[in-house]
Amino acid sequence: xxxxxxxxxxxxxxxxxxxxxxxxxxxxxxxxxxxxxxxxxxxxxxxxxxxxxxxxxxxxxxxxxxxxxxxxxxxxxxxxxxxxxxxxxxxxxxxxxxxxxxxxxxxxxxxxxxxxxxxxxxxxxxxxxxxxxxxxxxxxxxxxxxxxxxxxxxxxxxxxxxxxxxxxxxxxxxxxxxxxxxxxxxxxxxxxxxxxxxxxxxxxxxxxxxxxxxxxxxxxxxxxxxxxxxxxxxxxxxxxxxxxxxxxxxxxxxxxxxxxxxxxxxxxxxxx
Ligand SMILES: [Zn+2]
Numbered sequence: 351x352x353x354x355x356x357x358x359x360x361x362x363x364x365x366x367x368x369x370x371x372x373x374x375x376x377x378x379x380x381x382x383x384x385x386x387x388x389x390x391x392x393x394x395x396x397x398x399x400x401x402x403x404x405x406x407x408x409x410x411x412x413x414x415x416x417x418x419x420x421x422x423x424x425x426x427x428x429x430x431x432x433x434x435x436x437x438x439x440x441x442x443x444x445x446x447x448x449x450x451x452x453x454x455x456x457x458x459x460x461x462x463x464x465x466x467x468x469x470x471x472x473x474x475x476x477x478x479x480x481x482x483x484x485x486x487x488x489x490x491x492x493x494x495x496x497x498x499x500x501x502x503x504x505x506x507x508x509x510x511x512x513x514x515x516x517x518x519x520x521x522x523x524x525x526x527x528x529x530x531x532x533x534x535x536x537x538x539x540x541x542x543x544x545x546x547x548x549x550x551x552x553x554x555x556x557x558x559x560x561x562x563x564x565x566x567x568x569x570x571x572x573x574x575x576x577x578x579x580x581x582x583x584x585x586x587x588x589x590x591x592x593x594x595x596x597x598x599x600x601x602x603x604x605x606x607x608x609x610x611x612x613x614x615x616x617x618x619x620x621x622x
Contacts, residue, residue: 351383351522351540351543352384352385352542353382353384353540355380355381355382355616355617356380356382356395356425357378357621358396358424358425358454359417359418359423359453360377360418361376361415361417362375362418364413364416366569369568369572369573370572370573372555372556372558372569372570372610373569376608377607377608377612377621378396378451379549379606379608379609380393380395380425381538381540381549384434385522387438388440388441389440390439390519391425391442391443391461392442392445392549393444394452395424395454396417396424396450397426397455398424399488400417400453400454401420401421401423401424402421404417406488406489407449407486411449411483415450424454425454425457426457436457437460439458440518441461441462441463441464442461442462442464443464443516443523444463444464445535445536445537445550445551445552445553446469446535446536447489448484449484449485449486449489450607452473452490453486455490455492456489456491459492462517463496464516465497465498465499466513466525466527467498467500467534468529468534469533471534472532472534473490480579484532497516499513499516502527503515507524507539508594508598509593510526511527512527513525513526513527523538523539524538524539525538528550528587529579529583530582530586530587530588531584531587532552535552535553535579536551537550537553537591545601546601548594548603548605549605550591550606551607552606552608554588554591554606555608556606557609557612558570559592560591560592560595560596591604
């Protein structure tokens, strides 16, 4: 299985320079999985319609996230530029359905969309003001072909609960529940044949959170307090990732959506 890394959104969060310099430039790292003639996406970043009209993302988002309106960043555009046919994307796996991870769903209206069942429920029936703001109805208005997963497999993955055997996807792809940031947030683990990649979405933001002291910069911790659905669950999920990073770092590459230093490592240049 070949993984192409894509950045499908660049943000300059307005408050970050004061509270969390690590996040003053933020990417939206997505993965395009290529297995034979099949393509699958892990997260979509922002979509083409979002880039034309940022008001789709909500007023609070526009104010705080400060998304760069770049029509070339949506996954569908990047896939076409790679010489691949976007219509070959049969499956999309979302770590969660926040606007910066699911905005591109309307660009692939026929793809199956895999999420944890709790996440689909949160997005379609938001329970509080935070959920009503973070999930954008326009991203689901085309009626995605949902595949909602809620049964964890008996066989664990490096000791963690996981969902195996996703319909339509090769067995090398599995979901690793990492709730907290949102109700049904998950990681996506992919066996490349030369080691695993665990895409952690927003379960952590910068690698400092995973290292020995486990100390995130103070602004990252503050952000976690306001942006997370359930702080306690998020901290438990973070602890699971820390263990993978510590005990299996040689076998599993751990990445996060918005880590600009991961971007630099993946693309060989700083995020501009
Ligand atoms: Zn995010």
